[in-house]
Amino acid sequence: MVKLDVRAQVSMVFHLDKCIGCHTCSLACKNLWTERPGAEYMWWNNVETKPGTGYPSNWEDQDRWQGGWSVGQAPSPVLRSQGKLTGLLKLFYNANQPGLDDYYEPWTYRYSDLFDAPQGDVQPSAAPISQITGKPIDIKRGPNWDDDLGGSPLYAENDPNLASLTEDERKSLFEVERMTMMYLPRICNHCTNPACVAACPSGALYKRGEDGIVLVNQDACRGWRACVAACPYKKVFYNWKTGKSEKCILCYPRLETGQPPACFHSCVGRIRYMGVILYDASRIAEVANAPVEKLIDLQRSMLLDPNDPVVIAAAEENGVSAQLLAAAKQSPVWKFVREWELALPLHPEYRTLPMLFYVPPLVPVMGHREEGLYTRAGDRESIFNAIDEARLPVKYLASLFSAGDPEPVKAALRKLMAVRWHRRSLEFKTIDPQQILADAGLTVEQANAIYRLTALSTLEERFVLPPLQREEALSTFGDTAAEDCRQSCGLGRTM
């Protein structure tokens, strides 16, 4: 038996069925972390409309960006962005990095004209100017340019995930009978196999031992930007002012004080869940190197049951604290990802083993138009439509969340729908949910538990935060004999 190398990671679920596309999360992050020169264009948290090309534009097109890992002959995956030889060369020029056109040139307005304009013939208006140059700007791109299918013929139609659809399916997705959209909020996935960490020539990126948060050490970063190229999610950004890269820090200063990250806190759709996940680090290379059709299963199997005595023993041996283990047992993420298999990673084929999982969304039923009249598709007697009558082909969702395999997505959607049938049957005696639940592979208890966590859950149920025990950091400084060792851990240090 291979020995378990148990690690604890704070991990996440975004319930896309609940996302309302409001971008409050993006603002919560922006205000707190990236509202400063050099970081204006950084959106550590952003929300994308799908189908769409996202931010930076077309980030999913790995043929262009060469992000993530590829599998070859080797027992371990290799970074797509840098072969052994090219890595060094690319330190100075990396063609795979998004440029200003792929992001956007941040702008502002000459608001002061409204106060200062002398009396004239025409009303003053604050004209847009570049935040970088201060000169007038013609705004052509922004961090959320194709929101709500804005410019859909230019953007939504070029979503790389539509490649799996037939020409006809693609075309009809932009006709009213089938059209739909969904929202995809994105932050750093805090992967267990982070390409950014592996790519850094300076060793500035690392994964925190106690919670798995991936960080760029701002003292160590030399601004090579290899991490920017390597991250297939394009969630590391280069600060043009400091010359260092920055990324989502999962609000560790908030986590360390028992508060959820700002984007989680502010999620007014209540779509976000956070909890501790135990995983077997010894299997990372194997799982990341797996054939594409096994990625979902193997990634799931890498996550460890927090109630399994073997896992607990191995975790304790690895120094995982009792408090963390207790949190892992309450983890909503474990329930969504493993117990119910409702949540899936975004683009598992990038092989970074993300620790953020998405519950795929239900979408409205399709329709068709005859002689100008709209009619919905599907079974007229059924109050809820069937999964395959939905406006968004499962193939599309599979391209996002299961490396093209429709089955895991279908299974999740069937469960979501079965829970709805079950809940409705409590009042509508004409509905018999038994078969529906059985077909979805759910018990009544599970259906009720899914319902509760999806719809009714309290703050404390949604966010079972890792007890980070900051005092542990003090003792590793080795000076606990002193009366007050806090100074050595930050109090008193100013930046």
Add this chain to the structure above:
Amino acid sequence: MSWIQDVFDPKSRSWEEMYRNRWAHDRVVRSTHGVNCTGSCSWNIHVKQGLVAWEYQALDYPRFDPDTPSYEPRGCQRGMSQSWYIYSALRVKYPYVRGALLDLWNEALITHGDPIAAWESLVTNDEKRAAWQKARGKGGFRRTTWNEVLPMLAAANLSTAARHGADRIIGFSPIPAMSMISYAAGARYLQLLGGVCLSFYDWYCDLPPASPEIWGEQTDVAESADWYKSRYVAVVGSNVLMTRTPDAHFLVEARHQGAKVVVFSPDFNQTSKVADEWVPIHQGQDGAFWMSATHVLLKEFHTDRRVAYFDDYMRRYTDGPILVELIDDGSGALRPGPMLRASSIGETKSEELSDWKLLVFDEELKLRMPMGTAGHRWQKKKGQWNLESRDARDGAEYTPKLTLFGASDEIAEIAIDDFTLPGPPRTLKRAVPARRVMTVNGPRLVTTSFDLLLAQYGVDRGLGKGEWPQSYDDASQPFTPAWQEQFTGVSAADVIRFAREWGDTAETTQGRCSIIIGAGVNHWYHNNLIYRACITALMITGCIGRSGGGWNHYVGQEKLAPQGSWAPIAFALDWGGPARLQNAPSFHYMHTDQWRYDRAFKDLCPVTDEKHPMATGHTADRQAMAVRNGWLPCFPQFDQPNRSVLEGARKSGTEDIGAYVAAQLRERKLRFSMEDPDNPQSWPRVFYIWRGNALQASAKGHEYFLRHYLGVDSAVIAEEQAKDDIRDVTWRDEAPRGKMDLIVDINFRMDTSALYSDVVLPSASWYEKDDLSSTDMHTYIHPLQKAVNPCWESKSDWQIFRDLAKHTQDLARAAKIPAFDDLVVTPLMHDTPAEIAQPAVRDWTRGECEPIPGRTMPNVTIVSRDYANIYNRFISVGPKFRDMGLGVHGTKYAVDDVYDEWLRSEPVETWDGRSYPSLREDRTACDVILRFAAETNGELAWRAFQNESEKSGRDHSHLAADTRGVRYSFDDLIQQPRRVFTTPFWTGITTGGRTYAGFAQNIEELLPWRTLSGRQHLYLDHEVYRAYGEHLPTYKPRPDQEAIGDLAVMQPQDGLVLNYLTPHGKWHIHSTYGDTLRMLTLSRGTEPAWMNDKDAASAGIKDNDWVEIVNDHGVVVTRACISARIPRGMCLIYHATERTTGTPKTTAREGKPMRGGAHNSLTRARLKPLFMIGGYAQFTWAFNYWGPQGINRDTYVVVRRMKGAPQW
């Protein structure tokens, strides 16, 4: 060795403190946003080194119902941008005056010494007045000081009051609920002065007239948590995910509890994303869908099979059983007439107020007189205003008969007007079961309201006579599923299936189907019909007043929970009253001269009887008639100062001022200003704007505001066309330009209104002042709190008006202005006995009746004003507050002991030898509101229910028993949000931790609605409703482009013609937040015009191209956003844009460069005269409650690609 090394070592990670330091902050303060938004979210403002750093939602809402999701977190992306404003370059940091005015003012001060004389010298000199008017909006602001500008405002006010009367001083501030003290600040000052407050809910077209029509209620809806109880939700003309951001999760989560969600929207909007079904209905045609869905419901659930629950509900809670007379319409055809009055029957005619009591049959066909009618509400004998099924005469229980089918003694054929096609209606004949009753005027045929409903909807019960639809597929007859296809573009099969699902769900759950409804349907000309179509479906399935059921209207609706204590303070009723309150739609329509550009309204509104004086002619004439008859207010009052009218009366030696005024009016020696609005004596002169954007976001017909109020050039090219259609209103060939002497804007941001004002005063933002906020989206009450002191030279609105009052008092004392009597003329008011003033429409100017104040014309009251004590009064809660008691809707509670207790223990003001509770500081004012309101002082809720119980004869005090000893102070609200108590002033019930649903008290407590019958009305028997053919729910077509006339001068061939819609947007709350860098960055740097890809291609427009959008009213320049989610034939510019940010110039008007307009440059106000009637039960005016609205969805534009690069 594992693949990726985890790092534990704190030493190598000491850099991590960098981000910890950024997160660190010094203080967290609870506040919220006073923007015109119904969110009312609790926020934690984080202060760092004395500056506001950022804000996060508070998460500590007390939970009240374990089976419902919690309210946390509340707050959206827009609210989270507020911190940007505080220190931004857009912030108004100092007082500003337009330089052209300031120079003249200083010069005049030197010349005249006396500020009042100085002001008069400026405004009576046309050249000088024009100097600053023409400069409006065109730069040249000069920084000034409070001590320089406040005396000028005080002088302008006192000068205007002396020369014209204070009713020429107008104030606009919207939706008090969101920062009620700030609203009250300006309102209180203006009312003490004798100025006028303009309404907003009707002006925004957010007031749904269908609500007063059916329920006599402004709006009372479910809190969003109650959506969760629903099992079928139809979202109609509302975009919950986009515009009700913090509430949306309840809708989403309800689906996981087993609810079905159907979204009706022409575009694939955000909410469609969470729908089970999205119905791409044609815009503005929802009424047709619901009429036909109701046809199916009536047939299958009320006729083919009678669902017991529905049937019982209809009998108890609707006017379904009420008898209606069938009368000859003059052509020999029978038509539904008035409801059968007790006064018409020998045995009941001597009952008190028998004109306002109605009759039903019981199951034994005996005539019964139900309780709870308007007559029982206003009669001397109390205790009969309830919905018990007892005869009011003897208390005998009975079961009202819902239908005469099978119990008729005659099958009567009645005429029903079908408005399917534009133009005059087609008259159909249909049968109703009728009985003959002997009235005091001879025998009459009667039927029930419900039987009329079935005939109206074409539900044939085999009565034989007349034209009936043959089947659901019969498109030749309204309102079949096949009939609606031509309007909605939705198949008949979908309507039928929808109706069946709806009916089944309502039957199974006893009424837990709901409609979330909003601007997408309420902003059309015939919105009341669309709404009634929806509400009728809810009523006949027993959904109104049920938790999880009902009509949930969310647009512009407000809920200022502590109304009872707030209103007297806001409108200075503690010192006098009545207040001068004006419905803004009538005001702006008349005074911005938009009426001059209108033809007669017949093309917009087909009617049944064009001979009725209210159903024909020009809207402005109907407005004048409404004013004369006391239906609607009219300010400025007369074509001469009120003071001279009063002096005339006193000189004449009469004691009866009202009779004198009536005589002067009858002899036409005195006229209402709206009968001659372009007479300089009729103009509004001074305009105060605070908490709002009166000149842009709230200015339908913005360009007409610029032309006629401001006197600057505008982009209007429309031609005046009222001259030939006007009869009563005086036509003057030259329309005045620049009616306003002075426009003052109080603001923390330089928005379009501020930019065009003469004076801009810096106000504290929402994190810099103390205030209160409440909403109907939830049931908590929240504080706004000072996280930092008012920044730079700003002050809270309360402090600004308080200081202005001080300057006014000082100047009045210097000028030795004595206390004086003022004449106040007010319309007949809802919730007063004036509701039963006018059983019929009679016009005294035509000799049809005598002008009698308070009956056939407005009320006349003498009010005492004391400018020399205006500040003292402002800061003191006046004696009427204590002595008269407080109340809402005619239900009262005593507060004298609470007042006296306050004097002993809380801050007071003492002057002229008497002490009063203090209102000097914002925070104290908040505490006064909380202490004296029934919603926040449990003892007072209990007292209010005692009073309500006397009126109804039933004991309701159990609703207040739990909380009788509980009361909240401002300090309590700071600690944690608190839930308001159940009171008789709102119709829902929160007692016992229930989610609030509108009308729950009516259903459960058998409290009548405030209507003619006391029930929910299917049938509206007012003669004007019958003349309009709107006495029953019906369908009228949308006025087309030709009828609307937006493109009469502009030619449609000049580009792509589209229907122009302005729904609420994602990146702003009205215009607020839309100019922040945050929101502009997440959108496209502007609010673009959304249009369909094929439409755009046909006009050669590509995504992000600059486009000009034009019609006869104005020009908008923005960028195109091309999307397949928008259907062909329409474009959207999300409400509301500013012309202050990122707006290039345009040369669309004769090549002369001018700044591109904002979204309201393309709209103009249109009023439906039907809503002007008054003095008749629920059709009686109240502020923001009843009256015409500023309709704006029926707008057409031409869109074309802008030539060349944008010019800034």
